[in-house]
Amino acid sequence: MANEASQTKFMRWHKRLGAYLLAAGLVDEETLTKALEIQRKQSHPKTKLGKLLIEMGMTDDLNIAKTLSSQLNIDFMHLRDLKIPKDVLSVISPSLATSSMIVPVSKKGKKLVVAMANPLEQYVVDDLRFMTQLDVTIVVAPESEVLAAVERYYVNSVDAGLAEEKDIDAFLEVIEDERGLDDEDDIQNLIGISEQAPVVKFTNHIIANAIKYKASDIHIEPRYADTMIRYRIDGIMREILQASKKSHFSVVARMKIISNMDISIRRRPQDGRSRIKFGSREYDLRLSTIPTSYGEKVTIRILDPTGAELHLDDLGFQDNDLKEFRGLVHRPNGMILATGPTGSGKSTTLYACLNELNTPEVNIVTVEDPVEYDIPGVNQIQINPKAGITFATGLRSILRQDPDIVMVGEIRDKETASIAFQASQTGHLVFSTLHTNDAPSAVVRLVDMGIEPYIIAAGLTSVLGQRLVRKLCPDCRAPDPNSSELVQRYDAYLPKGIKPIFWIGKGCDKCHSIGYKGRIGVYEVLKVSRAVQENLVANPTMSGVREVAESEGYTMLAYDGLQKAIKGMTSHQELVRNVSIQGLDDLLLSQALIKNQE
Numbered sequence: 028m029a030n031e032a033s034q035t036k037f038m039r040w041h042k043r044l045g046a047y048l049l050a051a052g053l054v055d056e057e058t059l060t061k062a063l064e065i066q067r068k069q070s071h072p073k074t075k076l077g078k079l080l081i082e083m084g085m086t087d088d089l090n091i092a093k094t095l096s097s098q099l100n101i102d103f104m105h106l107r108d109l110k111i112p113k114d115v116l117s118v119i120s121p122s123l124a125t126s127s128m129i130v131p132v133s134k135k136g137k138k139l140v141v142a143m144a145n146p147l148e149q150y151v152v153d154d155l156r157f158m159t160q161l162d163v164t165i166v167v168a169p170e171s172e173v174l175a176a177v178e179r180y181y182v183n184s185v186d187a188g189l190a191e192e193k194d195i196d197a198f199l200e201v202i203e204d205e206r207g208l209d210d211e212d213d214i215q216n217l218i219g220i221s222e223q224a225p226v227v228k229f230t231n232h233i234i235a236n237a238i239k240y241k242a243s244d245i246h247i248e249p250r251y252a253d254t255m256i257r258y259r260i261d262g263i264m265r266e267i268l269q270a271s272k273k274s275h276f277s278v279v280a281r282m283k284i285i286s287n288m289d290i291s292i293r294r295r296p297q298d299g300r301s302r303i304k305f306g307s308r309e310y311d312l313r314l315s316t317i318p319t320s321y322g323e324k325v326t327i328r329i330l331d332p333t334g335a336e337l338h339l340d341d342l343g344f345q346d347n348d349l350k351e352f353r354g355l356v357h358r359p360n361g362m363i364l365a366t367g368p369t370g371s372g373k374s375t376t377l378y379a380c381l382n383e384l385n386t387p388e389v390n391i392v393t394v395e396d397p398v399e400y401d402i403p404g405v406n407q408i409q410i411n412p413k414a415g416i417t418f419a420t421g422l423r424s425i426l427r428q429d430p431d432i433v434m435v436g437e438i439r440d441k442e443t444a445s446i447a448f449q450a451s452q453t454g455h456l457v458f459s460t461l462h463t464n465d466a467p468s469a470v471v472r473l474v475d476m477g478i479e480p481y482i483i484a485a486g487l488t489s490v491l492g493q494r495l496v497r498k499l500c501p502d503c504r505a506p507d508p509n510s511s512e513l514v515q516r517y518d519a520y521l522p523k524g525i526k527p528i529f530w531i532g533k534g535c536d537k538c539h540s541i542g543y544k545g546r547i548g549v550y551e552v553l554k555v556s557r558a559v560q561e562n563l564v565a566n567p568t569m570s571g572v573r574e575v576a577e578s579e580g581y582t583m584l585a586y587d588g589l590q591k592a593i594k595g596m597t598s599h600q601e602l603v604r605n606v607s608i609q610g611l612d613d614l615l616l617s618q619a620l621i622k623n624q625e
Contacts, residue, residue, distance in 0.1 A: 044076050044147055047098045048091065058085050077145065077170065088144065088170040095146060096167045103140055104170040111180060114489045118159055121181040124347065125306055127151045130168075130176045138162045144170035150594050173430060174307045180304070201231075201285045203301050211429070229274065230281045234312070234327070240304050240539075243329060247282070249275050249322035261497045261546050262370060279316065286314040294318050300602075308332060313397065335400030337379045342372075343547035343596075345587060352491065353554050356380050361453035361488030367531045372548055373460040374399055377434055380458055384432055393434040394421035410436070418443045426450055435459040441477040448478060451486035464491035465584060466553035467573040470563060480567040485559035492551040492584055494605045496597045499530055500538035504595055507531045513599055520589055527593040531600070547596055549588045549606060553581055 039288040045063065046056045054062075058494055062080055077091050088497070096103035115134045119141075124130065129151060135138045146165045156163050168176075191619065193394075233256060237245045244260035254275040256268040258312040283290045286299030301312045313328040339353055341604065355363060363380070365373040378400060381391055384405050396410040396418070410416050416424075418440040419537075437460050438444045453456045463469045469490045471484050507513065514527050521527045532542020553576050562575045573581075588602040 039259040044091075044095075044145065048094055049078070049088070052085055053090055053094050054080060058083070058467070073345075075145075079313070088172075092144065092167050092169045099146060099167075101146055102166045104132065104166040104168050106168050106176045107141060108408065109176075111176075116180050116495065118161070119155070123155075123158070124177050124181045127154075128156070128170075128173055128177060128307075130173055130180070132166065135159075136337060138164065140164050140166060142166050142173060142176070144168060144173045148414070160425040178306050178308070188599075201301060201337045216405060217412040226274070226277045226281050230278055230285075232267075233278075233306060234303065234520070237327075237329060238310065238331075239330075241545075245329070246274075247325040248329075249319060249324060252596055259523045260541075261543055262495060275322055276554045281326050282314055282327070283316070286312065288314070288316065293323055308494050311399075330399055332400065333550075334375055335378055335402050336382070337375060338382050341381050342376060342379055342501075342550075343591070344550055345590060348550055348552050348587070351554065352489070352550075353383070353553065356383055358456065359487060360451060360454050362447060362457040362459065362486050363488050364469055364490045365458075365460045365493060366466055366469045366490060368462065368464070370495065370620040371493050372546075374436070375457050376491065376493060376548070381432070381434060386454075388558075389431040389436070389469060390429060391432040392416055392423060392425040392430040393430055393436070395434070395436040407512060419446060422446045426455070430455060433458070434458045437461070438473075438476075444473060444476050444478050448482050451488075452482075465491075466490040466551050466581075467569045468486065468575065469496055470567060470572050471554075474567050480563050483567070484555070484563040485554045489555055490553040492553070494549045494590070495544035496549055496586060496588065496601045496605050498545045498547050499597055499598060500535060500542055501530045501595075502534045502537045503535035504530045505533050507599060510601075512575070517589055520586055522590075529592055529599050530595045531598050541599075543601070547591065547624045549584055549591065551582060551584045552588060553580070 036094070045054075045059050048150075049056065049059055050356065059078070062085075064081060078086070080086050081088060093103055095101065103554070109132060110129070111132060117148050118139060119129065119131050119135060119236050128225065129150075129324075130142045131139055132142050133508060138161060139155075141152070141155065141163055143165060144167070146167050149227050150162055152165060184332050210215070218255060223621040233245060233247070238546045240258055240260055241261045243262075245261040246255075246257040246259070246264070248255045251390060253272050254270040255266060257266050258263050259265075269283050282288075282291055283297070283299065286301040286304075288297045289300040296315065296317045298315045298316075300486060301314065303310050303429035305310060309332065311330040311332075313330065313510050315326045315328075317326075318324075339349060339356070341463075344352060348624045355361075365376050367373055381393070381402060382511050385402065386392060387404070391404070392406045392408070392469060394408045394410060394416075398407045398409045401407065406425075406428070408416070408421050410418060410421055418435055418439060423446055425433060427451075433447075433450055433455050435447055435457065447459055461472060463472050470483060470487075473487075474480060508531075513529045514521060532538065532558065538544040553572075555563075556576075556579055558575050558579065559572060585602070588597070588606050591597050592599050
């Protein structure tokens, strides 16, 4: 009753947030005036005062929540470890929870308790009372915890198929500005159709559902009689939906509009980009169209912002490899290369290295194609050949920007490689990628590009070979029926003293009956030691480099994969699919040679 009385009293108060923070001594008048002046100069939508003060470093959401709790005599609540029953969550629709940032925490009879970060938004509470016809009581919680709860309970909890997702598009909002197009009748008609509610809803469905499934790419493919929607999930293409051929042109038009492409061009490839908001998180979309026999195909790359937040500990290194690689990353100069085919996670590894080194004391500059993720504190340059910015010219320019650490998206030619090696020998730490099958072959590739072996030996610190393999779903993994045969086959490379076992994924509701959920890296770390350097100068061959490195403890990709397979992280089938059969055969051949020598 006391809490309800205080709630009633609160309804009569009309102070603004700044007044409460000022009264509590959380901010002073000078800080508040400065924040309000910044807010006044902003164009719509303006940053909320609380968020602005947090960005200025004057407070945090926890202090703001506790201040409002004290000033308004409203209960404070942490949401981090709170488990909310489904029947309570169902009281508020997902669209209302995400738009208003409110979370129902308990319900007894006609009394509903709701957590929100800003209880001063009384209109939200009034709307909620009207919609639920319940007696609503407010508790205040830190904004970050409210956002996390909304995402956990309303955004990431959806587990039905695309055809059953009736409201999932409510989470998705296109935030990229749209561009005007040519004033031709057929184009205007197509624009009109593409902006009709059913088309907008359907395209939002496609994108939102892809994000829910954590897909990296969407493929919209026209066929003779229909359109196939496919997602790439954990590196594997999956057919999701067959749509009517009649809807194809309007869906393509809608995709072009949100990505600022020319809707009148249908017979040549185009590239575009867009930005969307799904729940509380923003995503970048990279769109590409290409004409096919039955119409334009659209491919959409979804860039998840969490990819920029990964650190070396998150990538899946074995403890010994992580320790060695981290030591190499923290060297003051030299070059570190990540190798592997397209889609093997090289860029993610380099971003993790930059996160490891990103401090106010160093100047980090990158030149990329494209800039996949924005990293605060890092100066990132997008190559633009039309403007004369290539990897080589961009790298040459950024070396005049007093960098400590340089990241080059990819070494594609001799010019880029030469400048990168020059930088690595003049006090800079350089990161880049190279398309080779494994770490030792990177050396041969550089020699083929025209880089002298002695320059490679002097500048190259280490080469990281990597692949991505799907992780077994922990809820449905089971022993592999062929485990005993596999253990016997790889006996020389499995740990002694335990009974190793291989695993498979059976498939369950948690992994959508696939048996896999997420991906993890498989690595080999080639450290360019003094012995490797001498071999490079004397005999720059892949086999020579491999022999010297193996004598110093280097192990192949396949070895790391086997260790992950017997730990239940992945399956033998997935390992063979991603790590070349030749690599596994090399292991077996080495084992046979050792036995023969004995």
